[in-house]
Amino acid sequence: MKLLLCIGLAGVLATPRTGPNPTVFATKSGQVRFEASSPLEDIEATNETTAAVLNLPAAQLAFAVPVAGFKFKRTLMQVHFNENYLESEKYPLATFKGRFTGGSPAELATPGPHAVQVTGELAIHGVTRTIAVPATLELRGGRLLAHAQLDVAPADYNIAIPLLVRSQVAKVAHVQVVLDCAPQ
Numbered sequence: 481m482k483l484l485l486c487i488g489l490a491g492v493l494a495t496p497r498t499g500p501n502p503t504v505f506a507t508k509s510g511q512v513r514f515e516a517s518s519p520l521e522d523i524e525a526t527n528e529t530t531a532a533v534l535n536l537p538a539a540q541l542a543f544a545v546p547v548a549g550f551k552f553k554r555t556l557m558q559v560h561f562n563e564n565y566l567e568s569e570k571y572p573l574a575t576f577k578g579r580f581t582g583g584s585p586a587e588l589a590t591p592g593p594h595a596v597q598v599t600g601e602l603a604i605h606g607v608t609r610t611i612a613v614p615a616t617l618e619l620r621g622g623r624l625l626a627h628a629q630l631d632v633a634p635a636d637y638n639i640a641i642p643l644l645v646r647s648q649v650a651k652v653a654h655v656q657v658v659l660d661c662a663p664q
Contacts, residue, residue, distance in 0.1 A: 502663030503585065505624035506533045510660070512545050514632070516653040523557065523649060525550040532659045534617075534624055536585045541598070541626070542577040543659070565639050566605055574604045580615065593618040598628060604637040615657075626659040 510530030516523045527550045532543035547568040552558040562568040578600015588594050599612040615628035631652045634641060641649050 503536045504664045505661035506664050507659055507661045511658045514653045514655045516650040518648050518650050521648040525552045534661055536588055539579050545574040547572055547574055571605050576600055576602050588617055589619055605639050607637040609636060624661040628657045630655050
């Protein structure tokens with residue numbers, strides 16, 4: 481499924497390019513980490529199965545995160561996350577499709593990190609919302625590295641936290657996206 485997802489994302493964003501400087505980059509092992517801890521409970525999880533495609537000339541990017549791919553330190557937390565909160569069988573993917581601004585393809589091809597603004601549609605738990613976040617893109621060793629941080633409120637995506645445990649879960653999850661993409 482991950483391969484088909486990556487191929488589908490590449491088809492949406494791909495711009496054929498010949499020559500030594502690739503313009504489309506992709507990964508099937510991007511990392512998404514979130515933390516939603518409270519004073520009563522440490523809640524964090526990591527997913528290393530994120531498929532992503534970034535197209536520099538078109539300034540477009542897309543990624544898909546298999547919800548069941550998040551790994552928690554405690555198994556019971558992972559079960560509750562998938563069954564009760566994110567309902568991963570019903571909503572198996574969280575997705576983002578958008579654009580970045582703040583650097584031309586020529587600028588982004590130079591060494592060093594480049595600050596960009598990413599704007600697009602984030603879909604989680606069957607709800608799609610427009611978001612805008614700062615990010616960093618950097619070409620290093622022929623690979624494109626992308627990094628972004630964003631805050632996600634479960635309530636914004638109709639994720640219900642039961643009253644019994646509401647004080648144990650932060651109202652906002654801090655999300656970190658790290659992509660190490662190979663040329664395509």
